[in-house]
Amino acid sequence: MTRWLDDQEQATWRAFLGATRALMDALDRELQHEAGMPHAYYEILVRLSEAPEHNMRMSELADACGSSRSRLSHAVARLEESGWVRRQDCPTDRRGQLAVLTDEGMRRLTEAAPGHVEGVRGHLFDQLTPSQVGELRRISDAIIGGLKEQRT
Amino acid sequence: MTRWLDDQEQATWRAFLGATRALMDALDRELQHEAGMPHAYYEILVRLSEAPEHNMRMSELADACGSSRSRLSHAVARLEESGWVRRQDCPTDRRGQLAVLTDEGMRRLTEAAPGHVEGVRGHLFDQLTPSQVGELRRISDAIIGGLKEQRT
DNA sequence: GCGGTTTAGTTGAGTGTTCAACTAAGCGCG
DNA sequence: CGCGCTTAGTTGAACACTCAACTAAACCGC
Numbered sequence: 346m347t348r349w350l351d352d353q354e355q356a357t358w359r360a361f362l363g364a365t366r367a368l369m370d371a372l373d374r375e376l377q378h379e380a381g382m383p384h385a386y387y388e389i390l391v392r393l394s395e396a397p398e399h400n401m402r403m404s405e406l407a408d409a410c411g412s413s414r415s416r417l418s419h420a421v422a423r424l425e426e427s428g429w430v431r432r433q434d435c436p437t438d439r440r441g442q443l444a445v446l447t448d449e450g451m452r453r454l455t456e457a458a459p460g461h462v463e464g465v466r467g468h469l470f471d472q473l474t475p476s477q478v479g480e481l482r483r484i485s486d487a488i489i490g491g492l493k494e495q496r497t
Numbered sequence: 498m499t500r501w502l503d504d505q506e507q508a509t510w511r512a513f514l515g516a517t518r519a520l521m522d523a524l525d526r527e528l529q530h531e532a533g534m535p536h537a538y539y540e541i542l543v544r545l546s547e548a549p550e551h552n553m554r555m556s557e558l559a560d561a562c563g564s565s566r567s568r569l570s571h572a573v574a575r576l577e578e579s580g581w582v583r584r585q586d587c588p589t590d591r592r593g594q595l596a597v598l599t600d601e602g603m604r605r606l607t608e609a610a611p612g613h614v615e616g617v618r619g620h621l622f623d624q625l626t627p628s629q630v631g632e633l634r635r636i637s638d639a640i641i642g643g644l645k646e647q648r649t
Numbered sequence: 650g651c652g653g654t655t656t657a658g659t660t661g662a663g664t665g666t667t668c669a670a671c672t673a674a675g676c677g678c679g
Numbered sequence: 680c681g682c683g684c685t686t687a688g689t690t691g692a693a694c695a696c697t698c699a700a701c702t703a704a705a706c707c708g709c
Contacts, residue, residue, distance in 0.1 A: 347611040354622055357630050360637035361621075362540075365517045366563050367644050377667090383695075388514075403658060411518050416696060418659055423694085440657045440704045459499040469513075470506055472643035473636060478509050480632045484625060485512035491624035492519050529697085535665075555688060568666060570689055575665085592674045592687045655706070666695075676685070 368468055375464045380457035382427075385412070386420055387461065390429060390454040393446035400445040402435060429453055520620055527616045532609035534579075537564070538572055539613065542581060542606040545598035552597040554587060581605055 350358060373384045380387065392409045393399055401409070407417040421444050424430040429450030435441030446454075470478065502510060525536045532539065544561045545551055553561070559569040573596050576582040581602030587593030598606075622630065 347614055348618060349614055350617065350622070353634075354618075354630065357634040357637070358617060358621070360634055360641065363563050364637035364640040364644075365521075368640055369517075371644060374667090385695085404656085411515050413697075414658065415660085415698075419695075422659090435657095438657080438705075442658065462499055462501055465502065465510060466500060466506075467647070468643055469510070469640060470502070472639040477632065477636050477639070478506065480629065481636055482505075482509040482512055484629050484633055484636075485509070485516035487624040487629070488516040488520055488621060489512065491620055492523060495619070526697090537665085556686085559688095565667075566688060567668075567690085571665075574689090587687095590675075590687080594688065651709090653707085655704105657704080658702090660699105660701075662698095664695100664697080667693085669690100669692100671690075672688090674685105674687080677683090679680105679682095 371468055372461070372464050376457065376461055379460045380453065382453075382457070385410070385416075386424060387454070387457060389417070389420060389424065389444075390446060390450055393430065393444060394451060394454055396446075398445075399451065400433070400443045403442050403444060406444055424450070523620055524613070524616050528609065528613055531612045532605065534605075534609070537562070537568075538576060539606070539609060541569070541572060541576065541596075542598060542602055545582065545596060546603060546606055550597075551603065552585070552595045555594050555596060558596055576602070 369384065376382060376384050376387055382390075388410050389406065392406055393401055403417060403421070404414065406412075406421075407414050410417065412420070421430055421432065425432060429447055431445050431447055433443045433445050435443050473481065521536065528534060528536050528539055534542075540562050541558065544558055545553055555569060555573070556566065558564075559566050562569065564572070573582055573584065577584060581599055583597050583599055585595045585597050587595050625633065
């Protein structure tokens, strides 16, 4: 009874897998090389840099990064060792922790950003037509929508 | 001089990141749960199952899976422990190794496949229109093309 | 305000990935 | 032949992620 993938779907799935893996690997390698951090850590710094006061609750940050709590907890622990983030007790909820971007972290992020944006542009947007960019946006939203719905 | 991302690109990039991460996480979790292996290992078994004699040279397999040699080497070592793959000296090149899918490995793959295909269908193809599937294919190919070109 | 449930976050063990260093065999060429 | 260069694959250490178990505080209902 399995609804197998037809040839078109099969080919699409393999191309998609290959493309996303190669893309993420390339960006990860570049960021590791130029900024000394994996892409996931870079994203944490980005989110914090956009937050008021450069700080966020751990769970909020985990949601923003699409990360599990455990993953974020480990990641912030490492970022704290590097001195790019520090933890602080949440004033309004004694269970809570705030992750705070340090000045050094902000500096590192500012240094890393241009190279990373060039990577994203060069590997992704430069390869696509404007209409493909629009379609990619809609496709991504559809996937996210489907996963969200199924979780309920 | 950095060509920053405009709003449209920024939003697309974040949606794409979120979608691929959530999708891969979901498939990985499902496969780990139902078949006791991560998606990367499943893919190795798939490729071997499609090869003549159910075997492939290590490097060939690494290329097919878009994996580094090191990663594949570790992965095959684990798959060998599980008894799903075995290694064999290459008859024509004494440096080489063949990875061979065992009968047990084939059995495991056959059991895992229907559930995984349902996942791919449910999380991805059911969410897209046929024309979006076509576009996703072209977008993926464009990304792969760009990365390949830059590597030279 | 007390006991059970939910929410916030951490921890450690186990597993997977990366990177650089390594062995061994094929290849090219004087 | 013999010497260097490349290719095939492995290894171990460092790092990242997952899962399940845990602590602690907030919330809820009576």
